[in-house]
Amino acid sequence: MHTLEQLRRGELAGIQRLDLAADLGEFPDEIFGLADSLEVLNLSGNRLRALPHDLSRLHRLKVLFCSDNPFETLPESLGDCPQLEMVGFKSNQLCGVPAAALPARLRWLILTDNRIENLPSELGERPRLQKLMLAGNRLSALPQSMAGLHQLELLRIAANRLETLPDWLLELPRLAWLAYAGNPGSDRAEAAALASHPQAPIPRSQLEVGELLGQGASGLIHRARWSEREVAVKLFKGQMTSDGLPHSEMAACLSAGRHPQLLPVIGPLQQQPGQPDGLLLELLDPRFSVLAGPPSLASCTRDCYGPEQRFDSEQVLALANGVAGALAHLHERGILHGDLYAHNLLVAGRDCRLSDFGAASFFAPNSAQGAALQRLESRAFGILLEELLQRCEAPAAHLLSLAADCQQADTLQRPPSAEIVERLRG
Incomplete structure (x- = not known):
């Protein structure tokens, strides 16, 4: 992580990536001094609500991260940046996505965990778009124009307000990775899966939780001991991930059943106020x-x-x-x-x-x-x-x-x- 003092002293001249989290309330003008080299700008974790109208002065900028800031509207100056192809505004307060804010070369757009109800039809006019992350918003429909996104390969629309998936979506020629759980159209199946698992919820008092084995976007996996058995326990973080909601993942895991090439699930942990949801898993051989x-x-x-x-x-x-x-x-x-x-x-x-x-x-x-x-x-x-x-x-x-x-x-x-x-x- 870089500092504002380094930037102001000129110590960062010529760098290609700048990571700056300094409780910023305004965009530092000194960043423009890096215009001839800067390709990746990460301003996540600040207090920014706006970006300069002349952001395009960063003429080499390809990637911009502004997650965890209180933006309410995606800045229109993004659309003027000639090389910008990856935009990340996760966990802001976005309600509006103006068409003018979509760069012509857009390839990867992250708007996870915001308050967006509508997307502009112009989104379907970004032919290079490959990856679109929209989980955790308030979308009840997708623009019909997205049927023209022939390069789109990954789409995350979980935890929105979609009743159904449009037929054109499943005809996109390159779409391969899709997440849509946590919408009204799939809530009933998830609830049934959580309620029907044969293993009764396991009391947490029966577990001895040990070392951390690994972690991912949705939770932490620990070694544990249960009924004289060495097992693993996954404790969910209880928040929106780029893919969707933890309870949707739990429902799928519990419904997957047994198969030699799946990680065996023993059952869910008993819910407890103030504690994260969890799943008990068979312990995987460390050779894997x-x-x-x-x-x-x-x-x-x-x-x-x-x-x-x-x-x-x-x-x-x-x-x-x-x-x-x-x-x-x-x-x-x-x-x-x-x-x-x-x-x-x-x-x-x-x-x-x-x-x-x-x-x-x-x-x-x-x-x-x-x-x-x-x-x-x-x-x-x-x-x-x-x-x-x-x-x-x-x-x-x-x-x-x-x-x-x-x-x-x-x-x-x-x-x-x-x-x-x-x-x-x-």
Whole structure:
């Protein structure tokens, strides 16, 4: 983190990224002195309500973060920035999104956890848009113009006021990762899932919570002891995440059931005032590790693998079979994972576990929309399989063909998860 004093003394001349959280009530003019080099500006965690009308003087600016500020309207000066492609205004007080505030080169827009009721139709006129984060707002509809967002790959619209998903949304040719739980249209399924799990809520007094094993956007995972068993417990943070609400994740985890490639859930923790919700999980063998890192600012929607990371053909086939089996199991139970990525895949050799249900949503498996949602997630599987094959010395022809078929622009031509399983076995 940089300081305002460093900026004023000229010590930051020539830097490409500036991170400044200094209880700022106004935009420091000294930032303009970095115009010839600055590409990433992070002003999150301040008291800003406005940005300069001539922000475009930062002519090299590509990324702007202004999360955790009290902005009420997305600043129109953003739209004038010639190179700006990533905009993040999470957890502000945004009610208005003017069309003029949308940069022409917009690729990644984060407006999570605000008060937005409407989006401008001009959003559909940003052809480079790949990633759109809108969870935790007050949207009751999406602009019809978004049907023209042919590059959109990831969409988060959980915890809004949407009764249904528009049909055009599921026809977008590149959409692969979708989260829509916590809307009126899915609340009933979530409530039923939370109420129907066979394991009665587990009293917290029966647990001995130990060391922290890991954490994600939605919660912390600790080692624990319960009834003489070594287990894991996930304690939810109880707040809006970029994917949605913790209780939606709990509902999906409890409904997922048992499968060899899923992390086994024992049951929910008993609710207690002042304590976070929690789930008790089977403890995973420490041999398992995350397959890849999450997307970067540059890769946007693609995971980051190690430069020397390679897979043999047998491992690729085994992992593909494991993921496809888990996916078909979830789809049969009416659950869309929503975040099928290598960074959510825990791997030990040829064995794997699909984790993180933070973006999971419910659907009716036998409906037309349910079929479309399964084929949407087939594209995510195809991307994952392609990434593995790109790092395989001798990729099998039938796997290359399957990866391509799963990513067809015509969503109706993609194989559903059950067919993917059969093709892998064949």
